[in-house]
Amino acid sequence: MRKLITFDDDTLGRLTQLGRDRGTTMQQLADEAFADLLQKHGVPTDLDDALRRSVNEVGQSTSDRKTTRRRNNTPATRKRPHAKRAAKRSVHRG
Template sequence: MRKLIAFDDDTFDKLKQLARDRMATFQELADEAFADLLKKHGIPIDLKDALRKSVRLAAESGGKSGGRRTSRKAKS
């Protein structure tokens, strides 16, 4: 999906130079920047990241919410 983002000339020139210095594309710089922004705000980037966050939250809460449930046999 394509979206239009505006930069001032100075910022765009610096980003182009950074891409050249790192031998990366402008898209790779943008992907890295947005991934860092999402991480900063605690938003999972992909499924693997979401699962890690879910497990961490379950461990912090003592495993009381969610997780695997075991069945008990009824005593006769």
């Protein structure tokens, strides 16, 4: 995809000089700048980064689940059926 970006003359001159000093093209400078911007805001820059983050998030949520206690399923804590439903069941069974 091709997009146009405009720079003021001073910025364009500095970027051109930076590219010459580093031996890179304007495209390479732009790629590096946008990758840094995405990283700063926590957006994955490529598929490997997205997968790595996804695995880390799944690992964290799994470890969080392991530390939570399960509710004790004793007769006192179990949910009781609704009274009308229980009455209907007893009538139909009998």
